[in-house]
Amino acid sequence: MRSTAPTFSPLYRQIKDFLIASLERGEWGPGDAIPSEGELAQRFNVSQGTVRKAIDEMAAENMLVRRQGKGTFVSTHSDPRSFYRFLRLLPDDGVAVPSVSKPFFCEKIPASPEVARELGLRLGDPVIHVKRLLSFAGQTVVFDQLYLVGDLFNELTLEALRAGERSLYSLFESDFGVRMISAEERLRAVAADAESAGHLGVDVGAPLLLVERTAYTYGNKPVEWRRGLYCTAHHYYRNDLG
Template identity: 80%
Template sequence: MTRDVSRPAARLASPTFSPLYRQIKDFLIRSLEHGEWGPGDAIPSEGELAVRFNVSQGTVRKAIDEMAAENLLVRRQGKGTFVATHSDPRSFYRFLRLVPDGGKVMPTVSDPFCCETVLATPEVAAALGLKVGDKVVHVKRLLRFGGESVVLDEIFLLAELFGGLTLEGLRAGERSLYSLFESEFGVRMINAEERLRAVPADGQSAELLGVQLGEPLLLVERTAYTYGNKPVEWRRGLYCTRHHYYRNELG
């Protein structure tokens, strides 16, 4: 049988090569995802993990270094390596980048005023990987810095993960939202992507943020992901930058 030379020969797919330390990293992330070690827990030492995976300690160290750089793990000198947690005060400003013009950190208060289950609009469904009409939990809140209303957040969450969330629960205690999601629902935000643009204040945002109708606000749209790059939260934040600016570190 001869091959038709007018048709291109089929090519075998090349196997995807993954460095050994990346394979160890993937194993560790799956262990975190499945709850083998919870937020704030110490993980086994590099030596113990090297024995467990039958690799060198240097390979384990490289995997852990990369996970620490991605805020999945935290190294503590003389104490060991721990699973990162939103309860750590240092993690608060990892996801909130608004800074007072004077640079001084001001006391931040979250004031939620709405929590309800709604049907996903096309925009929300696209952001969370849902079907239009699927149930989502809808939260509205104000963030106050030093008593000044600065951020109006509209947040949408997967109902399958946050179905028990209530306004009373949101108002209880002084934890950040992500700390609450982690401790009460077992959902940890690993990373997020944001889109920023300037928009004019509408009637509601002008009233709640104490600005003039049409005054420029910074719109920050964020999709937050948990383990496995699964989107679990989409929010639209309107930021008043009259006395604050958005700060990001590159590199």
């Protein structure tokens, strides 16, 4: 019988896992400063270079942000610099303009097979279904449908979605303690159905860009699945590949 070799994890990755666990527990909240590299090195009894490598990787993954001369902080969706991280739509002239979110539907529903699969739930588990429109410079460009894990967003209401001018992810972070760390998207061309055509002011059958996004919080846990229909008559989807 051939024995299975144990999986080796570099020391800095182990430190990274410890730090992520601290973020999950809420030891440091969004916007908080974390201890210095020297303090963390003492806590974990490792070199400062090992801690620095773990923090560098977390900063590259947008979990932490370094501020010159101030320290390292937990990333937050309230930071204006994070606004365009998950929204990649630009007008044809390439000049970004603020979007206006107009939620119009929010109800708890049982998870369909597709939603359950995307969110790692059981069929029929509760999810929060949200519909909203996004407009740019007065023009409606996006029709979004969101499906959120019901246990995490049980108290979400349409009134809360409409209150204030926070982004959805900023609302989820501040009111529900759920921070979106990463996301994966699938893009394809589709034809507008009657509902999306009505919301976006296009003809039924007009070409739209469908963006399906699964967003994850700490621990790579899926918490949101979104289907966004984008009208690209005067806008385009931009993705920077570094």
